[in-house]
Amino acid sequence: MSSDKVLVGVIGGSGLYHLDNLTFIKKVEVETPWGKPSSPITISALPNGSQIAFISRHGPHHTITPTEVPARANIAALKHLGVQAIVAFSAVGSLREEVAPGHFIIPDQIIDRTKGIREDTFFRGDGVVVHSMFGDPFSGQLNAFVAPRVEKILASTDVKLHTGKTVVCMEGPAFSTRAESIMYRQWGGDIINMSVIPEAKLARECEIDYTLICTSTDYDAWRVGEAPVTVEEVVKVLHTNAGNSRAVAAGILEEVAAHVEAGELTEIRGSMKFACITRADVQPKAAREKYSFILPEYFSS
Ligand SMILES: CSC[C@H]1O[C@H](OP(=O)(O)O)[C@H](O)[C@@H]1O
Ligand SMILES: Nc1ncnc2[nH]cnc12
Numbered sequence: 001m002s003s004d005k006v007l008v009g010v011i012g013g014s015g016l017y018h019l020d021n022l023t024f025i026k027k028v029e030v031e032t033p034w035g036k037p038s039s040p041i042t043i044s045a046l047p048n049g050s051q052i053a054f055i056s057r058h059g060p061h062h063t064i065t066p067t068e069v070p071a072r073a074n075i076a077a078l079k080h081l082g083v084q085a086i087v088a089f090s091a092v093g094s095l096r097e098e099v100a101p102g103h104f105i106i107p108d109q110i111i112d113r114t115k116g117i118r119e120d121t122f123f124r125g126d127g128v129v130v131h132s133m134f135g136d137p138f139s140g141q142l143n144a145f146v147a148p149r150v151e152k153i154l155a156s157t158d159v160k161l162h163t164g165k166t167v168v169c170m171e172g173p174a175f176s177t178r179a180e181s182i183m184y185r186q187w188g189g190d191i192i193n194m195s196v197i198p199e200a201k202l203a204r205e206c207e208i209d210y211t212l213i214c215t216s217t218d219y220d221a222w223r224v225g226e227a228p229v230t231v232e233e234v235v236k237v238l239h240t241n242a243g244n245s246r247a248v249a250a251g252i253l254e255e256v257a258a259h260v261e262a263g264e265l266t267e268i269r270g271s272m273k274f275a276c277i278t279r280a281d282v283q284p285k286a287a288r289e290k291y292s293f294i295l296p297e298y299f300s301s
């Protein structure tokens with residue numbers, strides 16, 4: 001069973017600017033109330049006909065810094081197209097010996113070390129106050145669905161999958177100092193990137209199930225006697241990791257689409273219903289109209 005709806009979105013990170021095994025349908029330019037996404041969104045069909053939407057986080061030619069990624073436009077555009085689940089990819093540094101370069105990680109927690117300079121909510125400046133639930137920042141149901149499937153695909157390789165890990169999201173663009181890297185380990189961080197915040201928060205505000213499939217490129221800066229991470233080191237591993245990520249995407253997306261279509265992702269659905277503390281009758285009309293772009297069920301004008 002496959003539908004004409006675009007239920008699954010894929011966000012490609014560093015090194016992952018396209019996917020394999022897809023039939024191109026169209027590129028769509030979506031203008032959202034929060035601006036334009038990082039790139040036109042590519043709609044393609046999987047071999048079974050299910051459609052997916054792909055966005056390249058840093059743009060197709062990697063021209064957008066982690067701080068400048070228009071995450072609100074990316075997530076709003078995907079939601080507006082009908083996406084209910086996002087499979088995002090990210091290149092990460094490892095804060096643990098056992099997470100070697102090349103390994104896959106599906107984290108279940110986040111430590112936010114961004115600096116407050118990214119727009120991390122749809123609900124600011126419009127007279128409507130919303131507090132989303134973020135204790136479990138990833139979709140537990142989607143993580144649980146995806147992890148064994150990724151593990152199965154990697155089983156024939158020497159690439160390991162780690163689950164139950166914590167990702168630290170730093171501001172960048174410079175990599176961490178050695179002292180910071182050691183501190184993140186003491187805090188319980190296992191891997192580090194510059195992208196998961198605000199993406200995960202915004203997906204939650206749109207009631208989209210969000211999972212992050214990470215690939216490790218380096219050991220960051222905490223290893224005594226080893227040189228700290230450089231872009232050169234990251235890029236050396238990025239190509240192999242992107243190939244493995246494409247194989248993983250090709251292996252899981254049909255099943256993810258079927259899972260979403262069957263209505264199996266239920267945890268996040270409805271979570272924003274009571275997240276708005278501002279009474280509907282005092283919400284400005286213009287704000288309601290704006291928010292109906294992402295949450296029409298709660299904010300019709
Ligand atoms: C190229 S190294 C740092 C860069 O790589 C990761 O990008 P993404 O998450 O989009 O794969 C990391 O978050 C940094 O933005
Ligand atoms: N060491 C690192 N720190 C932050 N983001 C990264 N992405 C890949 N490696 C990274």
